[in-house]
Amino acid sequence: MLRRSLIIAVLLFAVVFGGAAAQDAPTIAVVTPYLAQPGTQFMVEAFQAAAAEKGWNVSVIDTAGDVPAVNARIQDVVTQGVDAIVINVDPSQAPALAEAVEAGIPVFGMDAGSAPEVLVNVTSNGYEMAAVTATYVVDRLNGAGRVVMFGFNPYPPVQKRGVIAEAIFGNTPDIEVIEFIEPDVTDGGIADSRARMEAILAANPEPGSISAVWAAWDQPALGALQAIEAAGREGEGIVITGIDANPQALEAICAGGNFEASIAQDFTGIGGLVAEQIERYLAGETLTQAVVYAPTTLITAANAACPAQ
Amino acid sequence: MLADRAQRSRPAVNWGRFLRSFGTLIGFLLIVVFFWSQRPATFMSVRNLLNITQQVSILGIVAFTMTVVMVVGDFDLSVGTMASLSGIIVGLMLQNDHALGTAILVALLAGAAGGILNGVLIAYVGILPFVATLATLTVFSGAASSLSGGRTIFGQVFPDGLVDFANGGIPLLTLNEQVVRIPHLTLIALIVLAVVWFVLEQTVFGRRLYAIGGNMEASRLAGVRVRFLRLLTFVITGLGASLAGVVLTSQLATANPTLGDGLMLNAIAAVFLGMTMSQEGEPRVLGTLVGVLLIGVLANGFTQVGVDTYVQRILTGVIIIASVTLSSISRRRS
Numbered sequence: 001m002l003r004r005s006l007i008i009a010v011l012l013f014a015v016v017f018g019g020a021a022a023q024d025a026p027t028i029a030v031v032t033p034y035l036a037q038p039g040t041q042f043m044v045e046a047f048q049a050a051a052a053e054k055g056w057n058v059s060v061i062d063t064a065g066d067v068p069a070v071n072a073r074i075q076d077v078v079t080q081g082v083d084a085i086v087i088n089v090d091p092s093q094a095p096a097l098a099e100a101v102e103a104g105i106p107v108f109g110m111d112a113g114s115a116p117e118v119l120v121n122v123t124s125n126g127y128e129m130a131a132v133t134a135t136y137v138v139d140r141l142n143g144a145g146r147v148v149m150f151g152f153n154p155y156p157p158v159q160k161r162g163v164i165a166e167a168i169f170g171n172t173p174d175i176e177v178i179e180f181i182e183p184d185v186t187d188g189g190i191a192d193s194r195a196r197m198e199a200i201l202a203a204n205p206e207p208g209s210i211s212a213v214w215a216a217w218d219q220p221a222l223g224a225l226q227a228i229e230a231a232g233r234e235g236e237g238i239v240i241t242g243i244d245a246n247p248q249a250l251e252a253i254c255a256g257g258n259f260e261a262s263i264a265q266d267f268t269g270i271g272g273l274v275a276e277q278i279e280r281y282l283a284g285e286t287l288t289q290a291v292v293y294a295p296t297t298l299i300t301a302a303n304a305a306c307p308a309q
Numbered sequence: 310m311l312a313d314r315a316q317r318s319r320p321a322v323n324w325g326r327f328l329r330s331f332g333t334l335i336g337f338l339l340i341v342v343f344f345w346s347q348r349p350a351t352f353m354s355v356r357n358l359l360n361i362t363q364q365v366s367i368l369g370i371v372a373f374t375m376t377v378v379m380v381v382g383d384f385d386l387s388v389g390t391m392a393s394l395s396g397i398i399v400g401l402m403l404q405n406d407h408a409l410g411t412a413i414l415v416a417l418l419a420g421a422a423g424g425i426l427n428g429v430l431i432a433y434v435g436i437l438p439f440v441a442t443l444a445t446l447t448v449f450s451g452a453a454s455s456l457s458g459g460r461t462i463f464g465q466v467f468p469d470g471l472v473d474f475a476n477g478g479i480p481l482l483t484l485n486e487q488v489v490r491i492p493h494l495t496l497i498a499l500i501v502l503a504v505v506w507f508v509l510e511q512t513v514f515g516r517r518l519y520a521i522g523g524n525m526e527a528s529r530l531a532g533v534r535v536r537f538l539r540l541l542t543f544v545i546t547g548l549g550a551s552l553a554g555v556v557l558t559s560q561l562a563t564a565n566p567t568l569g570d571g572l573m574l575n576a577i578a579a580v581f582l583g584m585t586m587s588q589e590g591e592p593r594v595l596g597t598l599v600g601v602l603l604i605g606v607l608a609n610g611f612t613q614v615g616v617d618t619y620v621q622r623i624l625t626g627v628i629i630i631a632s633v634t635l636s637s638i639s640r641r642r643s
Binding site for chain 2: 027057059060061062063064065066067068069071072073075076077079080081090092093094095096098102154185
């Protein structure tokens with residue numbers, strides 16, 4: 001009986017691995033700890049679809065949140081000798097990328113961050129996203145009003161957004177930034193933002209004394225919205241904008257309240273662009289642009305995919 | 310009928326004895342041969358094998374020291390979050406310009422302190438290990454998050470020398486113009502293995518631990534200081550966990566409040582796999598080594614062969630079940 005079960009186990013192995021025979025088509029490994037996150041899923045699926053069209057072998061390796069394991073799996077695919085590696089993780093946390101470079105295997109970033117080891121990183125442009133939402137605020141206020149800003153300078157990708165919005169508000173003579181707030185983000189950013197906004201509302205009691213809230217990401221915008229609604233001041237026409245267009249923000253935008261706009265990153269587009277960059281590399285082209293930006297979309301009630309009312 | 314059964318049971322006993330001692334090892338070798346046949350050029354290369362030893366080194370440190378508590382019949386669920394906490398301590402201390410040596414020392418002391426807490430709760434207060442270490446798991450995880458403010462510490466905080474050491478090795482030979490190195494992490498894990506092996510197999514302390522694991526009450530009546538020894542085992546495990554956290558943080562140049570959390574389940578699995586290889590079914594650290602290598606080889610080989618990651622996890626679980634099942638069937642038959 002034991003012998004039989006051993007034989008069955010070996011047969012099972014053979015069946016499972018039978019289809020994995022090596023072929024001549026380029027083999028690309030995608031390594032990420034974040035496949036459970038919707039953004040990453042969209043990117044990886046788009047990449048797989050593009051790769052299937054081109055006839056590549058793609059193996060997607062998801063370490064399920066385990067960042068140290070990403071490093072080990074990068075080592076493995078380097079040893080395996082894949083033709084390219086796609087990462088969706090901060091390259092500074094993956095020292096094994098140096099081994100890929102040493103082995104002459106190109107590394108492509110899928111919204112991963114830039115590093116010398118990464119040949120091309122495809123991502124969204126934080127400067128651009130901040131410019132679009134800050135401009136939206138200026139336009140909605142016809143260039144005049146008092147704005148509360150929520151930013152977070154310790155985190156570089158968010159700091160980038162704040163600096164651009166400040167420049168745009170600063171370049172509009174009749175816009176006054178009355179506060180720049182860095183909320184405590186350990187609670188996810190909503191609760192502290194709400195508390196801080198409540199304090200600002202209390203300090204500015206006259207209707208119309210606050211015209212807009214610009215937030216560098218969605219959570220503070222949601223916190224500000226809660227504060228405004230809790231204070232019963234949702235009728236004053238305070239315009240709120242966020243960035244990322246997360247599901248909660250979309251819901252708020254669809255509800256038609258003060259939260260008017262956010263920015264959606266084109267994750268599907270990022271996945272496709274990564275495939276395009278790899279194709280150019282494999283064709284022998286020298287890639288000079290270390291970062292490629294995918295276009296983003298301003299989301300308002302007009303174009304948000306709201307559930308039918 | 311009875312005679313028939315007796316006749317059939319004879320070879321089964323021999324099979325059983327054989328499988329009990331070598332089943333897991335044979336399974337391990339079969340898996341190695343399988344990956345070798347699938348990826349002849351790369352899997353069995355010196356470089357890849359050394360990579361595997363580096364990849365499992367941190368798990369090894371945790372699993373080897375976990376073996377010590379499991380010898381006594383206890384186990385420690387808090388090792389993963391203790392590793393995360395130690396990493397955060399090192400990161401924060403380096404961020405605040407403390408010397409590297411001081412940072413590592415404080416992290417190890419935290420590991421020992423966590424072990425003492427576990428040991429007191431279990432050996433002196435009398436809380437079940439599962440409950441006590443489940444609670445401290447949460448406490449250590451919360452401490453790591455609150456100390457770091459939930460943030461990841463990375464970048465220039467970690468001196469280049471430390472990161473290079475953790476990712477480097479001792480040059481061994483040059484193959485195809487590439488220098489093959491024995492990773493420093495592998496050596497650290499081997500040192501921990503040697504210490505744990507010596508303590509468990511060559512000292513009175515070790516023999517007493519096995520005696521407690523065999524029969525706690527009899528050991529106590531024989532004059533063994535059961536409580537104190539149980540406490541010490543948790544200190545050893547805590548130290549191992551914090552060392553693993555320090556090493557992990559150094560290797561990745563990153564301290565994150567959840568970085569080491571994944572170590573715990575694999576460490577316990579490795580010890581269980583190792584237990585299938587000993588005659589009496591008790592944990593032996595060399596068995597744990599095979600368990601650790603098995604887990605590492607599966608992850609490495611599956612990735613190279615290109616098995617879907619989700620299927621990988623299912624197969625890894627199936628292999629663990631198969632191994633433990635074979636061993637328990639063979640033990641029952643004998």
